Amino acid sequence: MSKIDFHSHILPGIDDGARNLETSYNMHQMARQQEVDLMLATPHFYASQDRIDNFLKRREEAWVQFHDTVEASEETEPRIILGAEVAFFDGISRARDIEKLTIQGTNLMLLEMPFEVWNSQQIKEVEYLIKERKFQIIIAHLDRFLWIPGNKKWIKELLELPVSIQINADAFDSWMHTRNLVKLFKEGKAHVLGSDCHGAHHRVPNLQDGRDILEKKAGKEVLEQIDRQGEKLLSAILK
């Protein structure tokens, strides 16, 4: 089964992630040491700051640089799949061309919800993206929104939609958080893990750390479930 990192800022110089090619390369090596098979490269996309075509052009440039370096090293694992971490914006559900921001070869969109108490309009837009526009939505690092006071109600509503939930590997930082997150995985409400790595020294590729804690607290089955769900989500490109 594939060990998949669903969330990373490994591409060089495109966002607040890897600053340069050397950092990207080091991050890639760190992920390889953790025997990660597949890593989604998901640079931030902010509609307020960027245009989709411009973002894709910059991502392509970063990708070409990175890819050439990795190929030259002959240590090509983990395989990198291009995507984006799309920050929610009002009107996203009706926005044109957003399918260009999906994980390549799929209809999966890694969606980052706002860092505030959500509202019904936002939940409705997510629903519209799924039901009308036929995206498969992966909510980025739900763990970062769980603890926002007053947001519980909206989390509950969001979890009633057919969304997939990504949790960051560093979310298991306390006994209480771990217990709640394990519960989400066991109830089938959380699905996949991501390192959300931004560098080689700070916010590093740490998928294995999260997996180790999960295995210790919840058993191997939970990891197997996560790997199975990851493969299922990416089945279109893993064939």
Ligand SMILES: [Fe+2]
């Ligand atoms: Fe991120």
